[in-house]
Amino acid sequence: MTERVDRRNFLRGLGSAIGAALAADNFDRLAAVPEQALAAYEAALAQADEANAEDLDTIERMRRELVRALQKPPSERRWVMVIDLRKCIGCHACTIACVAENKLPPGVVYRPVLDEEFGTYPNVTRRFTPRPCMQCDNPPCTPVCPVTATYKNEEGVVVVDYDQCIGCRACLTACPYGARTSDFGLTYTEEMPVAEGLIAGRTTTETYERAANFEYSQPHPRVERTSPIGNARKCHFCLHRVKVGELPACVTTCIGRATMFGDANDPDSLVAEMVNKPNVMRLKEELGTEPRVYYLV
Amino acid sequence: MTKRIVYVLGILAVVVGTYGFYSRLFVGEREVNYGSYVTWGLWVAMYLFFAGVASGSMMVATLDYLFEIPLFKGTGKYALWGAMVTLPAALISIGMDLGHMERIWKVYLRPNLNSLLAQMVWGYTLLGVVILVALWLVVRSSGGKPTRVFKLVMVIGLVMAIFVSGGVGALLGVNASRMVWHVGLLPAQFPIFSLATGVALLLTILALFTSNNDPHRSQQMRVLGIATILLLVVKTYILWADFSMSLYSGVPQNVDAINQVLYGPYWWSFWIVQIVLGTIIPIIVLVVPSLARNRLLVGLIGILVLVGFAAARANIVFPALSVPELEGLATAFSGPHLNFDYFPSLMEWSVTIGVVGLATLAYLLGIDRLPFLKDTTEVAR
Numbered sequence: 001m002t003e004r005v006d007r008r009n010f011l012r013g014l015g016s017a018i019g020a021a022l023a024a025d026n027f028d029r030l031a032a033v034p035e036q037a038l039a040a041y042e043a044a045l046a047q048a049d050e051a052n053a054e055d056l057d058t059i060e061r062m063r064r065e066l067v068r069a070l071q072k073p074p075s076e077r078r079w080v081m082v083i084d085l086r087k088c089i090g091c092h093a094c095t096i097a098c099v100a101e102n103k104l105p106p107g108v109v110y111r112p113v114l115d116e117e118f119g120t121y122p123n124v125t126r127r128f129t130p131r132p133c134m135q136c137d138n139p140p141c142t143p144v145c146p147v148t149a150t151y152k153n154e155e156g157v158v159v160v161d162y163d164q165c166i167g168c169r170a171c172l173t174a175c176p177y178g179a180r181t182s183d184f185g186l187t188y189t190e191e192m193p194v195a196e197g198l199i200a201g202r203t204t205t206e207t208y209e210r211a212a213n214f215e216y217s218q219p220h221p222r223v224e225r226t227s228p229i230g231n232a233r234k235c236h237f238c239l240h241r242v243k244v245g246e247l248p249a250c251v252t253t254c255i256g257r258a259t260m261f262g263d264a265n266d267p268d269s270l271v272a273e274m275v276n277k278p279n280v281m282r283l284k285e286e287l288g289t290e291p292r293v294y295y296l297v
Numbered sequence: 298m299t300k301r302i303v304y305v306l307g308i309l310a311v312v313v314g315t316y317g318f319y320s321r322l323f324v325g326e327r328e329v330n331y332g333s334y335v336t337w338g339l340w341v342a343m344y345l346f347f348a349g350v351a352s353g354s355m356m357v358a359t360l361d362y363l364f365e366i367p368l369f370k371g372t373g374k375y376a377l378w379g380a381m382v383t384l385p386a387a388l389i390s391i392g393m394d395l396g397h398m399e400r401i402w403k404v405y406l407r408p409n410l411n412s413l414l415a416q417m418v419w420g421y422t423l424l425g426v427v428i429l430v431a432l433w434l435v436v437r438s439s440g441g442k443p444t445r446v447f448k449l450v451m452v453i454g455l456v457m458a459i460f461v462s463g464g465v466g467a468l469l470g471v472n473a474s475r476m477v478w479h480v481g482l483l484p485a486q487f488p489i490f491s492l493a494t495g496v497a498l499l500l501t502i503l504a505l506f507t508s509n510n511d512p513h514r515s516q517q518m519r520v521l522g523i524a525t526i527l528l529l530v531v532k533t534y535i536l537w538a539d540f541s542m543s544l545y546s547g548v549p550q551n552v553d554a555i556n557q558v559l560y561g562p563y564w565w566s567f568w569i570v571q572i573v574l575g576t577i578i579p580i581i582v583l584v585v586p587s588l589a590r591n592r593l594l595v596g597l598i599g600i601l602v603l604v605g606f607a608a609a610r611a612n613i614v615f616p617a618l619s620v621p622e623l624e625g626l627a628t629a630f631s632g633p634h635l636n637f638d639y640f641p642s643l644m645e646w647s648v649t650i651g652v653v654g655l656a657t658l659a660y661l662l663g664i665d666r667l668p669f670l671k672d673t674t675e676v677a678r
Contacts, residue, residue, distance in 0.1 A: 095630065107333065107634040114625035131623065140474060146415035147403045166403060167396015169336040170414050176474030178622040181333035182396065184326045184634050225325060230396030283623070287474065 058257045059247065061270055067245045069263035074154045079237055080264040081248075082274040083130050084296040087258035090115055090128035094250035094259060101238060101249035103213035105222070106186040110179075110235035111250055130259065132250065133158060133179040133235035134283065134291030141171035141180065150232065156292065157237050159216060162227035171232050176284050177291075185229040187222065214240045237261070264292075299505050299593065300661060307657035314651010320644045321393050328644040331394075332634025334627075335618045339641035340394040342611035343649050345465050346494070347387035347656070348421060349487065349606070352458035353495025354380035355428060356488075362431070362443045363451035368517055372499060374435050375507070378663050378670055379498045380428045384421065386656040393648055413468045420461040427454045436669045462491035469613065477543055477554035477617045486535045493528035494606045496521055501599030504592045506664055518595055522583040525602060529576050532609070550620055557616035562638065566608050575605010615639050 056064070069077050090113055098104070098111045114129040139158050142150050149164035150171050172180045187209050192202040212219035217240045220228055238248035246252075251261045262271035274280065275294050282291045320328055331338030354376045360366045361373025392398045401418075408415040431454060434447040443451070466487030469478040500521040503514060511517075540559070543551040558567045579598045582588045589595060619637050621627045627637050641649075664670045 107632040109630040109632065109635070112626070112629035114623060114629045116625045129623075129625070131626070131629070140472070143409075144412050144414065144471070146409055146412040146418065147400075147407055148409040164400075164403065164407070165397065166400045167398075168394070168414060169333075169396070170412070172333060172336040173618070174472050174474065176622055178334060178626050182336070182634065184329070184332070186327060186633055227397070230326070232396075284474075 062262050065262045065269045077155050077263045078265040080271050080292045082260040082271050082294045084258045087256040088128045093253045097249040097253035108181045108183050108233050134177050134293045137290035140174045144170040144174045162231050165231040167230040180232050180234045183228050183233050307654045310650045310654025317644045317647025330642040334637050335639035337614055339645045340390045342614045344387050344391035345610040346607040347383045349491035350494040351380045351384040352462040353491035355454045355458040356492050357495040357499050359451050359455045375502045376499050377432050382656045382659040384425050386652050389652050417464050424457050459488045462488045475617045476550045496524050497599045497602035501596050504596030522589050526583050553620045554616045557619050558612050567612050570608040571605050574601050
């Protein structure tokens with residue numbers, strides 16, 4: 001009984017303290033903290049401008065390199081992705097960021113993370129391998145397309161023309177990495193109960209789910225039997241973001257900075273530095289597909 | 298009586314198929330079990346099968362209209378009509394499989410002719426035209442000797458039938474990442490499979506649906522029966538060559554795919570349907586002269602051979618796709634249509650049954666209603 005009273009008193013005291021702090025305009029000070037932090041960060045970046053670019057957070061460095069690459073003609077860029085498997089902790093944040101960015105429906109995934117376990121106790125280890133589209137320089141998926149709906153664009157990224165694709169899935173069959181999925185027209189919300197007005201109700205959430213994504217810088221609202229429903233879909237290195245100077249969603253969300261992206265034709269770029277390391281490898285190199293996704297092991 | 302029963306079965310099959318057609322055309326691909334990993338399912342297997350029967354029937358028709366073998370006089374029109382009804386069945390099956398079937402015109406107007414798929418669409422369309430022209434010439438010739446033009450059409454038809462049926466094998470074989478498909482033997486074996494199904498179809502038709510007015514009918518059936526035996530033996534040898542090469546190579550992806558067929562989820566389709574029902578029983582029945590003289594039995598054996606070859610096509614398609622391309626891919630992300638275990642859904646079966654029913658009814662209506670297909674006095678010599 002005494003304990004309960006003490007706890008109640010404690011909570012009451014805490015509430016009073018918060019109230020007093022707010023009353024004393026402390027709220028403004030607290031709210032100003034993120035702005036101060038941002039200002040401090042911007043100041044540090046400004047200083048870094050004059051110093052070596054390597055001092056920057058890799059995200060900021062890659063963003064600047066991206067903007068620099070965008071000054072060049074598209075055909076002179078060579079977008080590559082480097083994934084440091086030693087830094088990947090298997091959080092799947094990149095997978096989810098990709099799903100959110102591209103509003104991927106059930107059964108469509110661009111960047112799963114392969115989770116493998118090796119050894120027997122006590123010598124056990126796990127390996128996480130994020131697997132985006134490899135954007136191969138010799139892609140087996142493009143020549144099989146009967147209507148040239150999938151091809152390498154001038155930046156070397158393998159893209160899909162949603163309005164041209166007939167949905168034969170020949171490209172899915174041809175991909176040695178299983179990097180393409182087909183959109184069968186499902187939605188996450190269709191099984192939800194109808195609860196109009198509630199944030200979790202189908203009416204509200206379906207409105208969000210049906211709203212357009214912006215892959216390939218085009219709006220693609222989710223309308224029954226309209227592309228991309230019925231199409232082959234795949235990772236496109238977030239070209240719609242890259243085009244406006246933003247890094248792919250999987251890169252910015254990687255908490256371990258394990259995923260790097262940039263123009264390998266820029267000798268000063270982070271990715272150019274990484275792809276020339278001796279511990280770099282690519283998946284199924286023996287096939288000669290020349291993937292543009294490199295792994296550091 | 299047999300024909301009536303088959304009519305009823307055909308109508309029932311179409312009724313069953315109505316559900317599948319409705320679901321596919323008005324609901325979409327939600328209810329299918331193929332997906333992003335097992336990318337091609339029952340409908341693609343049936344496309345390969347029906348397309349094979351069509352090109353095989355074209356090959357068989359040349360016995361009458363190109364090579365003018367006296368014993369087969371009068372049988373060519375049945376084979377050509379068989380090709381005529383099975384080709385649309387193939388196209389319906391593959392059309393249902395397309396995510397955007399309304400865009401099929403793009404393959405004609407904006408094709409990538411380096412793609413084997415585009416080549417097959419063009420190839421089978423042209424084969425369809427050749428079959429139509431051949432049928433028109435049959436009508437015009439009224440049972441007379443084939444003209445030079447007719448023979449030329451049949452030569453074109455024969456060459457095209459061999460190439461397009463090999464082409465569907467190449468359609469799978471060019472996928473270098475699917476090691477079990479990527480063998481030169483694959484496109485080579487498809488024309489043999491096609492010929493076998495063409496022969497089996499004609500055997501079934503002659504045994505079940507034609508009258509006895511041709512005194513050489515039993516001899517025709519005997520020769521077609523022996524041809525079926527030979528082709529089944531060749532098929533089995535190819536199967537042995539294919540499987541043993543893959544198994545002895547020891548490459549895990551190959552071995553896994555073959556093990557899927559032999560001991561995996563498709564074992565019954567291979568051992569029971571393809572080997573026992575589709576190969577061993579037909580060989581036994583067709584080898585024993587007393588059994589091989591029973592028309593009803595021979596007709597049913599023809600159907601068993603066809604079913605066995607349909608299973609064989611499926612056993613080529615699914616198992617190769619059921620092996621993950623990368624270790625860990627199967628469990629990396631879960632969701633509908635992201636599965637390496639495939640068994641056709643009710644809706645997929647429904648569509649396939651409906652297609653079989655439509656083809657059966659079309660064939661029977663043709664031989665009952667089309668004047669040039671009705672039994673005539675045209676007999677073998």
